[in-house]
Amino acid sequence: MGASATPHRIGYVIAENMVNNRKRGHFKGDVFLVNPNHDEILGEKCYPTVSAIPGKVEAIAVAIPAAKIPETIEEAGKAGTKAAIVISSGFAEIGNRELESRLREVGRENGVSIIGPNCLGIYDAYTGMDTLFLPETKFLSDGREVVATPRPRPGSISLLTQSGAFGASALDYMAGHWMGIRAFVSYGNRCDVTEDEFLEYFAHDDKTSVILMYLEGLAKGRDFLDKAKDTTKRKPIVAMKSGRTEAGGRAAASHTAALAGSDQIYEGVFRQAGIVRARDVEELFDFGRALALQPPGYSENVAVLTNAGGPGIMAADALEESGLAVTRFPDRIMSKITAYKSKGLLLPVLSGANPLDLTAEATASMFKLALTAILEDPDIGGAVVITSHHAPTILDDAAEIIAGTVLRNKKPVTVCDVGGTEMAIAMRAAFEKRGIPSYEVPERAARSLWALIYYGTFIKRRSSPA
Amino acid sequence: MGASATPHRIGYVIAENMVNNRKRGHFKGDVFLVNPNHDEILGEKCYPTVSAIPGKVEAIAVAIPAAKIPETIEEAGKAGTKAAIVISSGFAEIGNRELESRLREVGRENGVSIIGPNCLGIYDAYTGMDTLFLPETKFLSDGREVVATPRPRPGSISLLTQSGAFGASALDYMAGHWMGIRAFVSYGNRCDVTEDEFLEYFAHDDKTSVILMYLEGLAKGRDFLDKAKDTTKRKPIVAMKSGRTEAGGRAAASHTAALAGSDQIYEGVFRQAGIVRARDVEELFDFGRALALQPPGYSENVAVLTNAGGPGIMAADALEESGLAVTRFPDRIMSKITAYKSKGLLLPVLSGANPLDLTAEATASMFKLALTAILEDPDIGGAVVITSHHAPTILDDAAEIIAGTVLRNKKPVTVCDVGGTEMAIAMRAAFEKRGIPSYEVPERAARSLWALIYYGTFIKRRSSPA
DSSP states (O other): OOOSTTTTTTHHHHHHHHHHHTTTTTTOOOOOOEOTOOSTTEEEESSGGGSSSSSSSOOOOOOOGGGGGHHHHHHHHTTTTEEEEEOOOOGGTOHHHHHHHHHHHHHHTTOOOESSSSOOOETTTTTTBBBSSSSSEEOOSSSOEESSSOOOOOOOOOOOOEEEHHHHHHHHHHHTTTTTTTEEEOOOOOSSHHHHHHHHHHHTTTSSSEEEEESSSSOOHHHHHHHHHHHHHHHHHEEEEEEOSSSHHHHHHHOOOOOOOOOHHHHHHHHHHHHHEESSHHHHHHHHHHHHHHHHOOOBEEEEEEEEHHHHHHHHHHHOOOOOBOOOOOHHHHHHHHHHHHHHHOOOTTTOOOSSSSOTTOOHHHHHHHHHHHHHHHTTEEEEOOOOTSSOOOOTTHHHHHHHHHHHTTTTEEOOOSSSHHHHHHHHHHHHHTTTOSSSSSSHHHHHHHHHHHHHHHHHHHSSOO | OOOOSSSTTTHHHHHHHHHHHTTTTOOOOOOEEEOOOOOOEEEEEEEEGGGGGGSSOOOEOOSOGGGGHHHHHHHHHTTOOOOEEEEOSSSGGGOOHHHHHHHHHHHHHTOOEEOSSSSSSSEEEEOOOOOOOOOEEOOOOHHHHHHHOOOEEEEOOOOOOOSSSHEEEEEEHHHHHOOOOOEEEOTTTTTSSSSHHHHHHHHHHHHOOOEEESSSSSOOOHHHHHHHHHHHHOEEEEEEEOSSSHHHHHHHHHHHHOOOOOOHHHHHHHHHHHHOOOOOOHHHOOHHHHHHSOOOOOOOOOEEEOHHHHHHHHHHHHHHHOOBBOOOOOOOHHHHHHHHHHSSSSSSTTOOOEEEETTTTOOOHHHHHHHHHHHHHHTTEEEEEOOOOOOOOOOOOHHHHHHHHHHHTOEEEEEOOOOOHHHHHHHHHHHHHTOOOOESSSHHHHHHHHHHHHHHHHHHHHHHHO
16 A cells, blocks of 8 residues: 555555565565556556455555555455554654544454554565565665665564664664574554564464564553463563663653653563563674574573683673572582593693683583583583684684584583684684574673573473472 | 794794784884794794893793793893793693792892783784784684684774783774774783783873773782873773672682682772773773774763664663763753754654654754754763664765764764664764764663763863862
């Protein structure tokens, strides 16, 4: 609805996404363009109204002026359409609360569920449904065409966002960091379908392994809590709530008409539902990546295994500050380490405490021996492994050997290799490829292990109440 | 001392660094290799002892077994050498405290200042002095040669690190993030020259604009505090202290024989000296980059200017949580914004509060108008600017226009453009090239503005006590 013939316009970009995705075979359904002023756009027939389209239309993406939208929804509903994604802005976010109420009412009266308004809508990496009005590439001032708003590769992370601008940024971040997406929903003012309903959908969606949420406020706190509790029985949710401060709350109010509410209330909701709270954008994605790749952990006792002293200490500090415990290893582990040392399989100089510093002379097989001893122990819930590639004895095969050890032991492990150049990037990619989330600084690896264990211990406590 | 003929050995890599740097014209001095068992290494004459070298040797890099080092230092001192960098380990960090005491004593008795032992030593990007025993490249299992421990480009950041492993990682991080380095010192067990003396040197070094420190513990707390107070009168110091927790402290003790001490004590020292404290590795470099590029800020009232609602709220939250104030703009700013709106120079929909959301239709010239009005105001200490390139109206020339506005106003500004692909990377690079630190997530831009204002308000308070 509102297909445009003018490149870069919202109605053009959405029409182009859908027509192209159908041509590529990515989108398997039919696509109809609606615009009363054109016979044809993008080589496709244009219909004057939704009711002129032959057969029943399952869903409509709406990019026409706000004032005309309620009557369009009514018409579509009467013609049998069940769902609308209203992209257009001009509703409660600029004070037009009455228009937004009317939109909701005509939707409900006519059996049309509405996502939006004032949003980017949906990107489904598996069906090719794409209402994002931001073109993938744009042209710079010197004429070069560059990737500006990429769509990430298909994966298992679903992302719900109240802010469209954050949504576009998030897709770009995920693509650039090679994270896979299942589905993306930018829902803006959410006049009809609310967060709890999205959660219910993704809770039962087999392709989603973890749900990330960016919230400015909640429409229905109680319903959200109930649905979130159900959802976390099946899969983890990571949420970032903004508008935590006075200034942030003021901005949120004028942005998506959200009442930010007291942060304590949100904190309580997240705790009761076992939602992993991210403090910032980086954590939202760090935690999402960890939970998509690694199993949850069931004990707060964790280990640090390193070949680099300083970064090992940083990881230990960050783990303890997150609430996990990095305590001296139990005798079971210590006696194994002592035995390996006496056989010459581990270096005699290492202290054997936790963090366990294998020193800069450690080889991949020493990592394997020590990590097996650690992860086999029933007390240990997971580990941060630091593989500084600056040590001469660490080559890229270390990632393969360490990843194999992690996968055999079925406990969560996050990895850190600090650096920004060739070998550092190759090492982290080698771990990621094998399902081990790897981070550029120790603290991010540590916090991500916390997320895995926060979720695991929550599930464990809930399923076996004291 | 201890030049080796065997590739990859510590004594080989250091000899190779120095000989190559001299051949390239990077190192202007003379280089002599010492090894009693070889006549020639790397095509250079080998001397049996330091005293056999003709003329006076200014400094020696020592990579021979620990037990023999004190006598070597004595011999060098008697031959007129004033400085030694002792790379070798095998001292207090593995319990050999007596050997370390003897090393310090012979150094003092013979007039030789000692950096180390158990360290990487020095990299000076301007003189080509390079005692780092980690080769720049290494060969992977498939035979490919990759950059593993790069040396960053010359710049104005000096880095002091107690941990060598962190030091190598830090060089890699800085190179990968295109940060310039003045000098790098990894000082390990610091048996002789201590942190306060390094600070004194860099305080008076014209090429250093900001000093980054990674600490596990301090040798002489009182001297450090005095020298740090002097130093922050001239230039900022950013410090990251690890071993903050019980587990971290335990690890630090066995790593560089550091007594981590109570974190409150360090917090007090940092506060008294006006040292900007980094909570983690990412902050250490984020703050360093901001302080190297931008002027300090002198008011805690700051602004957020954005074309993306959600990220603007995130920045406001992070600024307020850091202790800065994002309050409604004073009338002076508001009346300018109202005037621009009535002239059609800014969009009528924007609310004009702080954060100021220019909306996704903002152009670079709207950013310029609004940012000028904000930064010109005497109450405002600095700003975070968010330029989401996903907005169709933002092209790469926005960086040039916004950077020009920032430079004219001489107040600190940090920038955020979220994303990981082509355009996001190009946008951030365009800002950095013009001296505006730019970050991938809003919270990092916000915290870095905090660092600039923490330092500026500290200087201001100290120079005009109440």
